[in-house]
Amino acid sequence: MTKSRSNNVVSIKKAVKADTGSAREKIIDALVALITEQGFVAATNRRVAEWAEVSQSTVQYHFSTKARMFEAVLQRCHAEFLQLVDNDALLSGRLEARANLFVVLSWRHYQSALYLATIEILMATRSQREIVTLTQLTDHQAVEQRQRIREIFPECQLDDRALAEVLTSTHVFLTGLTVETILEPKLVNIGGYLRRCTRAMVVMLKTPV
Amino acid sequence: MTKSRSNNVVSIKKAVKADTGSAREKIIDALVALITEQGFVAATNRRVAEWAEVSQSTVQYHFSTKARMFEAVLQRCHAEFLQLVDNDALLSGRLEARANLFVVLSWRHYQSALYLATIEILMATRSQREIVTLTQLTDHQAVEQRQRIREIFPECQLDDRALAEVLTSTHVFLTGLTVETILEPKLVNIGGYLRRCTRAMVVMLKTPV
Missing domain, CATH: 1.10.10.60 (Homeodomain-like)
Known part of the structure; x- marks a missing residue:
């Protein structure tokens, strides 16, 4: 009993x-x-x-606090991105094919309600935010993303800082494209912009700057 | 009298x-x-x-209506951008130098309170917006921007659609970089990202895709 x-x-x-x-x-x-x-x-x-x-x-x-709730959205956004690129298809094939799939999968994430809400939170809280906490969060995220990218592109010879810049450049372009598709829902040739993004990523992965 | x-x-x-x-x-x-x-x-x-x-x-x-007020912000944002790139220094020198100055001047605009407010409005109104009005606004803006860019880069052989894509790509990258600097105010090497943006613009202006 x-x-x-x-x-x-x-x-x-x-x-x-x-x-x-x-x-x-x-x-x-x-x-x-x-x-x-x-x-x-x-x-x-x-x-x-x-x-x-x-x-x-x-x-x-x-x-x-509300800030904690917003951080939870950012954390989930990050976790979902890592889950999306935790895909065996990213581990084989030519560099160009892997970069293309990485961009296509990323773009799917950037179009999600979760990512749009994240951008909206960032914009809306830009003057009130507790900056230190969010920065720590993103430092941690940057490390995890870099590890994943090294697994996907093992041939890449860039040092951590240069690799972080490749990721940030790709992220920056896709974030801007997300905002643009909100302003301009009829934006044509999204595929063309994604191909430009992929090509730029390939060039950066191959050539240290 | x-x-x-x-x-x-x-x-x-x-x-x-x-x-x-x-x-x-x-x-x-x-x-x-x-x-x-x-x-x-x-x-x-x-x-x-x-x-x-x-x-x-x-x-x-x-x-x-509030929508009219928001449109006025977008219109002013557009007008200020055109004013900023209405700069004689953009009309002489090598293509690379003109592209560099264009990106630097654009970036100054993208960092302004006006542009940040514009992005925030776009994000905040994305589900309620009267899409048609805003799209007409951006069609008109696109034409004006394309005219200005043809004056700055008279050697460019691209057709209107390809030229619009060059402008949109540059705009997309700078918008994303703006959002990124809000998430990550300590973002290092902004100059490096602007140089990448300039290089991509030069490549696109020279090579039809």
């Missing part, structure tokens, strides 16, 4: 933990959906709680 | 017209300043009127 009770305690704890985890994820989902449909303006604690179907105190429990 | 009165009427009309013009400009100034300091969230009609030191009905008189 003691054993059974103890088991129950364990399973209850487990269930609570799982629920806690999913509440946190639901809050992030709600925040992204809210920003996508109604803009950053709409992302009040009350509405996030409503959309996530949790109480406002649950939101407060998981995210002591 | 009649003459004098008529003169007065003219000068009063002129003064009112000037005031009207400046109220409109003051409202746009206020909107940009408000977005810069407090974010898009803060851009209510009431606060814009306060910051512009005009009445709310004056705001309403000049901008029947």
